[in-house]
Every structure is written in structure tokens, then in C-alpha cells.
Amino acid sequence: MNQLADTVVSHEPQPDTTSRHVRQAEVVARLQQLLPARSLLWTPEDTTPYECDGLTAYRERPLLVALPETEAEVAAVLKACHALGVPVVARGAGTGLSGGALPHRLGVTLSLAKFNKILKLDKLSRTAVVQCGVRNLAISEAAAPLGLYYAPDPSSQIACTIGGNVAENSGGVHCLKYGLTLHNVLKVKGFTVEGEPVEFGADALDAAGLDLLTVVVGSEGLLAVTTEVTVKLVPKPRLARCIMASFADVRHAGDAVAAIIGAGIIPAGLEMMDKPMTAAVEDFVHAGYDLDAAAILLCESDGTPEEVAEEIGRMEAVLMGAGATRLEVSADEAQRLRFWSGRKNAFPASGRISPDYMCMDSTIPRKRLADILIAIAAMERKYGLRCCNVFHAGDGNLHPLILFDANDPDQLHRCELFGADILETSVRLGGTVTGEHGVGVEKLNSMCVQFSPEEREQMLSLKRAFDPHELLNPGKLVPTLHRCAEYGRMHVKKGLLPFADLPRF
Amino acid sequence: MQHDDPALQAVVDQVREAASREAPLRIAGGDSKAFYGNPVEGTLLDTRPLAGISSYEPSELVITVRAGTPLAEVEAVLAERGQCLAFEPPRFGAGGTVGGMVAAGLSGPARATAGGVRDHVLGASLLNGRGEVLSFGGQVMKNVAGYDVSRLLAGSLGTLGVILEVSLKVLPRPAASASLCFAMGQADALDCVNRWAGEPLPLSASAWFEGRLWLRLAGAQAAVRSAIATLGGERLDDREAEAFWTSLRDQQHAFFAGLPLWRLSVAATTPPLALPGESLIEWGGAQRWLISTEPARRIRDAARAAGGHATLFRGSVPGVAAFDAVSPPLARIHRQLMTSFDPQHLFNRGRLYPSD
Numbered sequence: 001m002n003q004l005a006d007t008v009v010s011h012e013p014q015p016d017t018t019s020r021h022v023r024q025a026e027v028v029a030r031l032q033q034l035l036p037a038r039s040l041l042w043t044p045e046d047t048t049p050y051e052c053d054g055l056t057a058y059r060e061r062p063l064l065v066a067l068p069e070t071e072a073e074v075a076a077v078l079k080a081c082h083a084l085g086v087p088v089v090a091r092g093a094g095t096g097l098s099g100g101a102l103p104h105r106l107g108v109t110l111s112l113a114k115f116n117k118i119l120k121l122d123k124l125s126r127t128a129v130v131q132c133g134v135r136n137l138a139i140s141e142a143a144a145p146l147g148l149y150y151a152p153d154p155s156s157q158i159a160c161t162i163g164g165n166v167a168e169n170s171g172g173v174h175c176l177k178y179g180l181t182l183h184n185v186l187k188v189k190g191f192t193v194e195g196e197p198v199e200f201g202a203d204a205l206d207a208a209g210l211d212l213l214t215v216v217v218g219s220e221g222l223l224a225v226t227t228e229v230t231v232k233l234v235p236k237p238r239l240a241r242c243i244m245a246s247f248a249d250v251r252h253a254g255d256a257v258a259a260i261i262g263a264g265i266i267p268a269g270l271e272m273m274d275k276p277m278t279a280a281v282e283d284f285v286h287a288g289y290d291l292d293a294a295a296i297l298l299c300e301s302d303g304t305p306e307e308v309a310e311e312i313g314r315m316e317a318v319l320m321g322a323g324a325t326r327l328e329v330s331a332d333e334a335q336r337l338r339f340w341s342g343r344k345n346a347f348p349a350s351g352r353i354s355p356d357y358m359c360m361d362s363t364i365p366r367k368r369l370a371d372i373l374i375a376i377a378a379m380e381r382k383y384g385l386r387c388c389n390v391f392h393a394g395d396g397n398l399h400p401l402i403l404f405d406a407n408d409p410d411q412l413h414r415c416e417l418f419g420a421d422i423l424e425t426s427v428r429l430g431g432t433v434t435g436e437h438g439v440g441v442e443k444l445n446s447m448c449v450q451f452s453p454e455e456r457e458q459m460l461s462l463k464r465a466f467d468p469h470e471l472l473n474p475g476k477l478v479p480t481l482h483r484c485a486e487y488g489r490m491h492v493k494k495g496l497l498p499f500a501d502l503p504r505f
Numbered sequence: 506m507q508h509d510d511p512a513l514q515a516v517v518d519q520v521r522e523a524a525s526r527e528a529p530l531r532i533a534g535g536d537s538k539a540f541y542g543n544p545v546e547g548t549l550l551d552t553r554p555l556a557g558i559s560s561y562e563p564s565e566l567v568i569t570v571r572a573g574t575p576l577a578e579v580e581a582v583l584a585e586r587g588q589c590l591a592f593e594p595p596r597f598g599a600g601g602t603v604g605g606m607v608a609a610g611l612s613g614p615a616r617a618t619a620g621g622v623r624d625h626v627l628g629a630s631l632l633n634g635r636g637e638v639l640s641f642g643g644q645v646m647k648n649v650a651g652y653d654v655s656r657l658l659a660g661s662l663g664t665l666g667v668i669l670e671v672s673l674k675v676l677p678r679p680a681a682s683a684s685l686c687f688a689m690g691q692a693d694a695l696d697c698v699n700r701w702a703g704e705p706l707p708l709s710a711s712a713w714f715e716g717r718l719w720l721r722l723a724g725a726q727a728a729v730r731s732a733i734a735t736l737g738g739e740r741l742d743d744r745e746a747e748a749f750w751t752s753l754r755d756q757q758h759a760f761f762a763g764l765p766l767w768r769l770s771v772a773a774t775t776p777p778l779a780l781p782g783e784s785l786i787e788w789g790g791a792q793r794w795l796i797s798t799e800p801a802r803r804i805r806d807a808a809r810a811a812g813g814h815a816t817l818f819r820g821s822v823p824g825v826a827a828f829d830a831v832s833p834p835l836a837r838i839h840r841q842l843m844t845s846f847d848p849q850h851l852f853n854r855g856r857l858y859p860s861d
């Protein structure tokens with residue numbers, strides 16, 4: 001939809017056009033020796049489709065787009081770029097929401113779209129070996145005849161690729177029970193910035209030495225280029241049922257979330273929508289949502305029929321005890337999917353009621369759900385903009401959707417301030433600026449607030465351990481000290497500078 | 506992390522002082538896992554004064570604990586609220602600490618079904634070799650702000666810095682559990698556990714030893730009941746079963762008295778390994794303990810051929826490093842990563858990789 005359209009933002013000093021042309025000619029000439037003509041794009045008509053990802057506010061054309069078809073070609077491109085000192089930005093389906101695949105003006109975009117084969121599906125070991133460009137949902141579809149599926153299910157799962165999921169450590173609505181990408185990946189194969197083949201993780205449950213998979217997953221393409229992933233598959237539950245519960249007050253709904261977890265239940269999914277969001281999605285999907293409720297909770301149980309019956313009974317009791325004003329339990333699969341249809345369509349539904357929207361992605365401790373909702377309501381008044389809220393309530397991950405009109409520069413400006421305010425409030429409440437969409441270029445400034453200069457410098461130095469010349473997706477994920485200084489404030493964490501009087505060495 | 510704490514200040518002072526002399530430090534809590542890894546030289550840095558539970562909120566499923574806190578204390582506090590560390594960290598002695606648990610990165614019988622230590626680390630504070638107190642991750646389940654340094658600490662054996670505090674995901678104890686036993690050869694047992702893991706059954710742990718396969722089920726009452734009916738086998742007395750799984754977790758089982766003890770971490774479906782010696786298999790086939798005097802090279806080659814690696818877990822063998830070597834590009838990244846956290850290699854020098 002029209003997510004924050006048409007504002008080109010660029011932070012790098014721009015070299016003059018002539019020198020860019022010279023550089024482009026040099027890189028094209030070099031890569032033409034390595035890849036067939038059909039695998040290289042550099043004219044503006046051809047590179048424009050690559051100028052942004054799902055975060056369309058940020059656009060940039062790369063020097064060149066390379067579409068390798070084999071691992072040998074990936075290695076060759078990386079070696080050549082390394083020798084020339086050219087930045088490389090790997091790209092999957094381009095569905096990311098934080099600008100992680102935004103091209104580098106003087107770099108090569110490495111599209112891995114042609115790596116789209118499922119190489120192996122094994123019932124006994126419950127694993128799939130897939131190339132990085134395989135779509136998330138395609139893995140589950142291929143595994144269905146084996147009674148298995150790949151658990152992480154980001155809402156873009158029909159389009160997003162497993163390579164992108166690895167880059168972002170993607171979640172989804174079932175990750176409270178089934179974990180994030182990191183928890184469902186055994187091994188990542190790919191290449192170092194120098195073009196050397198490398199493997200992180202193993203076919204076993206652990207690998208020798210430092211567990212580099214923990215940092216490679218979620219590294220937004222800054223540490224290595226992924227070409228192949230071994231994922232875990234899990235048995236498909238025999239049954240899933242969903243409870244839709246209405247609450248007259250957001251605080252009651254927030255407390256109900258805590259009460260369910262406190263009762264020792266880990267639901268397969270636990271999602272919340274506020275009243276404006278419910279109205280927007282009901283208008284779109286006609287699922288029969290309770291339009292009078294201040295908040296709606298969707299609470300899912302999966303497993304064997306006996307298990308689900310037992311858990312649904314416990315959940316109903318807890319929800320009633322927490323003050324639910326209405327409860328409905330899905331009677332069959334069609335009704336369960338109807339309950340979910342609105343939640344899954346929250347973003348397009350917002351696109352229908354507003355020219356543009358900006359989606360935030362912070363996480364807070366669950367117990368602060370009501371506090372952040374109340375704070376966001378106050379911000380709506382402060383910035384004069386409306387906001388609809390959907391939450392992965394089970395794990396405290398918020399997706400406030402700020403509604404605005406990008407054609408009005410003042411609205412755009414207020415929207416950006418509103419968004420930054422939500423992120424900084426989330427950090428103050430003990431949370432984080434991004435739960436699952438990644439930092440990319442979008443949240444670089446917020447990283448200045450969440451981390452101290454020493455913490456950011458440690459992360460930058462971690463990158464250099466993998467990529468000494470900082471050529472892989474440079475300028476994303478971790479802001480430079482200079483950028484944070486420009487962001488304009490001396491950040492004092494928790495009211496204290498850590499060891500202000502301590503000499504550093 | 507409270508920065509104005511005297512115990513923390515003392516640790517910072519000790520690191521600063523060691524750094525000024527480039528004198529290596531050996532980090533230890535209860536020293537219950539001193540046997541694990543290569544020998545370390547250096548002045549003792551005792552983490553135990555950094556003790557105490559900083560926060561625990563059962564409904565958030567998160568506990569934040571300072572590194573020197575005894576693991577036993579944390580488990581007791583969680584048990585009071587019906588919760589647990591789902592990865593069942595081994596307790597090799599009474600004094601083991603939470604910092605040591607994370608640094609060693611070892612998990613117990615539930616690893617294959619519940620995940621390992623790293624999967625439950627949500628955040629950490631550490632003191633790096635520059636004497637800087639750094640925090641990564643947090644106390645929330647979903648967090649992709651920056652590199653996930655807190656999870657990298659799991660299994661790092663103290664080589665990246667002094668772990669000061671960790672936030673861990675905790676889970677409710679299962680509503681029901683039951684253990685079954687089957688008379689079965691190794692190859693059949695490996696096939697059965699892997700086939701069962703592909704069915705929607707509440708499997709929690711497995712072990713094979715001397716012709717018998719043990720299986721633990723855990724989950725909702727109804728799920729455990731119906732799995733018992735489906736799987737058959739001999740149902741064990743609950744108390745006896747718990748003692749059995751604890752003896753594996755803490756390596757008190759008679760099997761673990763033998764030396765040298767190798768741990769082979771391999772693809773779960775690997776057929777029985779053709780290595781002489783006594784074996785005990787856990788994690789659905791993914792963790793194979795072997796007591797064998799075979800040359801290290803043969804054992805490591807076999808593990809590598811099975812998609813994994815072998816660790817000399819207990820008992821030293823002359824000229825044999827505790828951990829398997831990694832590929833040249835990984836070795837370079839590991840070395841540079843350690844340098845990025847600890848430029849002078851002050852911490853636990855040689856423990857993960859023998860020093861040159």
C-alpha cells in the first residue's frame with residue numbers, strides 16, 4: 001500500500017555524477033567478464049525496480065544489479081567487488097520494512113532471486129535444505145505432504161524469502177510458542193565478503209567454537225552473504241482453535257494477556273487490536289468483529305484435539321476472569337481463519353482509510369501494553385494524527401500504524417516525530433526500537449537512543465571482524481558515532497552516564 | 506545493570522588493573538565446570554560477589570540475574586512460581602553460577618525439543634577487555650535492534666568478556682509428564698525417536714543406553730495420556746524417571762564415570778557410529794557420548810562426516826585440544842571477533858582455542 005511514499009532521503013555525501021559514471025563503467029566492465037549479459041542490469045530503466053524495498057520512503061539506484069545463478073558466480077562477484085572496494089547489498093524479495101535492502105549509490109545490488117530451489121526435504125530428520133531465494137510459505141507448502149511445516153510466519157510469508165528471514169531474524173504471529181528464525185534454523189551457508197565459502201551452524205544442534213549463527217541471523221546482510229539455509233520443520237498440529245475476546249477497556253485486555261501467561265499457558269498465537277484498528281479491518285474483511293470493544297484479543301491453541309480442548313477451556317476461564325465482555329470460540333477452520341483475516345489484513349485495511357501510513361515495530365514488556373496505548377493516545381492529540389494499533393500481544397511487539405498524508409509535508413514531519421516518540425517511549429518502558437522489522441536505515445537514529453556510544457562501537461567492531469573494510473551493506477543497522485552526534489543529543493542512559501569518571505582504554 | 510554497585514566496581518577495577526599490565530585473567534564463578542575446555546592460566550577473577558536476582562516477573566516469562574548468582578537459587582525461585590529453565594542446564598556441582606551456565610552454553614536432556622541456552626538468552630551485560638560495561642538485547646522476547654551479542658555469549662567460555670548480568674526466558678513447568686522405556690537396539694532406537702519427533706507428540710527428551718530407549722513426554726495432561734496409549738512401552742515410576750533424567754542432566758549416571766569422555770554433536774539421524782567404546786545417546790540422536798581411547802583424529806573425523814564436531818569433554822589426552830578446529834575463514838572470524846571484544850586477550854586465554 002502507500003507506505004510513506006515519495007520522500008527521498010539520503011545521508012551520504014554525494015560524489016559528483018561524473019565520478020559515479022566512471023565508477024559504474026569500471027564495475028560493469030569487470031563484472032561483464034564474470035557473468036553473462038542477462039545477469040547484469042545497470043541502465044536506469046532496469047535498476048529502478050530495485051531502488052527500494054518495502055520501505056518506499058527511501059530510494060536509491062545502485063551502480064549495477066547482479067543476478068548470479070550459481071554459487072560460483074556469487075563468489076566471483078564478491079571477489080571482484082572486494083578487489084575494487086565496491087559495496088555489496090544482498091537482496092531477496094525486497095519485502096523488508098526498514099530499508100535493509102536499500103541500494104548503495106556506489107554499490108552493487110546482489111539479487112539472489114534466482115536461488116529459488118528447495119534442494120532437500122527430509123521427513124526423518126525434519127529438515128529442509130533450501131536456497132536463499134525460496135519463499136517462506138513455499139517451504140511449508142512443500143513440507144505439507146510430510147505432515148511438517150516451517151514455523152516462523154511473518155505476515156509477508158507469501159512473498160518474503162528465507163534469506164531475507166535470516167537477515168532480519170523474522171518472527172510472525174506464532175513465535176511466542178515456536179520461536180523466531182534463529183530458533184528454527186540449523187545452518188546458514190554462504191560467502192564472506194572476500195568471496196570465500198563459509199558455513200555458520202551445522203547439521204548438528206551446535207557447532208564448534210563461538211556460536212556465530214546467533215549474530216549472523218538478524219545481521220541484515222552486514223556480515224556475510226547467505227545462499228543456502230537448513231531449516232527445522234515441525235509436525236503440523238492436528239487442530240487449531242482460536243478464541244476471540246472483547247474487552248471494554250484496553251487495560252483489562254493488557255491484564256488478560258499477563259493473566260494467560262501467568263496461568264502457565266503459552267498460546268500458539270496471542271494478538272490484540274484496538275478499537276480504531278478493529279473498525280478499519282471490519283470494514284475491509286467483514287469478519288464480524290465486535291465494534292463496541294475497546295480492544296479485541298485473539299488467542300489460539302494448537303495440538304491434539306484433547307490438548308486443544310483442555311487449553312481452550314483454561315484460556316476461556318482466564319479471559320472471563322480478566323473481565324472479557326464477550327467470548328467466541330472458532331467452531332471450525334473456516335471460522336478460525338475468519339477471526340484471523342482481520343489481523344492479517346491490518347496493513348492493507350489501514351491503507352484504505354488513509355492515503356499513507358507508517359508502521360512502527362517496537363517491543364515492550366507485556367505488562368506495559370496499556371501504558372503504551374495510553375501514551376500513544378496522548379501522542380495522537382499532540383501530533384494531530386490518528387493511529388491504529390495491532391500488537392503481537394503475547395510477546396509485547398507493537399505495530400502502531402500512524403495515518404497521514406505524505407503530500408502534506410507538515411503531516412509527514414509530524415508523523416516522523418510521532419514515530420520517533422513511540423520508539424523512544426518504548427525504550428523508556430524497558431523495550432526495544434525494533435522487534436522484528438529490523439533497523440535498516442529507518443531506525444538508525446533510534447539506535448542512538450537505545451545504545452551507548454561504547455555499545456555501538458562494539459557492534460561496529462563486531463562487523464569489522466567479519467568485514468574489515470565494511471563493504472557488505474554499509475551504513476545500515478548500526479549508526480556511526482558521527483551520525484548519533486548529529487542526531488543531536490548526548491544520550492544519557494537511565495539517567496546516568498556509565499562510569500562517567502572512568503578513564504577508557 | 507546498576508552501575509554504582511561496589512561489587513561491579515571491584516570487577517571493573519580488577520580488569521583495568523590487569524589490562525594495564527597485560528596480565529591474563531581466569532574468570533570463574535563456582536568453578537563447577539573447570540574441567541571443561543582447554544587449560545587456562547591467569548589470575549582468578551571471581552564473579553560470585555556479583556550476585557542476586559535483579560528482577561523476576563513470572564507473567565513476563567523473564568528473569569534477570571547477576572552472573573555470580575548460584576544456579577540452584579535461580580531454579581528454586583522459578584520453581585516457587587511453577588516455572589523453569591526449559592533447557593535444563595547441567596549442574597556439575599552445587600556452586601555453579603548463572604554466568605558459568607551461559608558461558609559454557611551447555612544444555613540438558615530437553616535440548617532437542619526445548620532449545621538450548623542461547624535460545625533462552627534475551628539480554629546480557631558484559632565487561633569487555635577495554636573495561637567498558639555494555640548491554641545488549643533486553644528483557645523482551647522479540648528484539649532485532651543491532652547484532653544479538655547477548656546470545657553470542659552462550660558457549661563463548663568467557664573469551665569475549667566478563668558476563669555481568671543476563672536476562673533469560675523462562676517457561677511454565679509442563680502440566681504433566683511421563684517416561685516410557687523400550688528394549689531396543691541402537692539403530693532401531695535412532696529410527697524410532699526421529700520418526701516419533703515428526704508426529705505431533707509431546708516428546709520432551711530421549712536417551713539410549715545398553716539396549717534400552719528411554720523417552721520422556723511432557724505437556725498438557727490430555728496430550729501425555731494419549732501419547733502413552735499410542736507409543737506403548739513400559740511406563741516408569743515417576744520418581745524413578747525423574748532420578749534417571751537428573752542423572753543424565755548432571756552426569757551422575759554411572760556411564761559418566763568413564764574416561765576419556767567424548768561428546769559428539771552430530772545430525773540426529775546419523776546411523777550408529779562405527780567407533781569402539783561405550784556410548785550413551787541423547788537429544789534424539791544429536792548428542793552422542795562416547796567413552797573411548799580411539800585416536801582423537803578418528804573420533805573427530807567420524808563426527809565431521811556426520812555433519813558435526815567432537816569435544817573432548819572430560820579427561821585429558823596428551824596433545825589433544827578440547828574442541829574441534831573450525832574452517833580457516835571461521836577461525837579468522839573467531840580470532841578477529843575475540844580481538845574486537847578483548848584486544849589484549851586478557852580473558853580465559855586459551856580456553857576455547859589453545860593459545861599459540
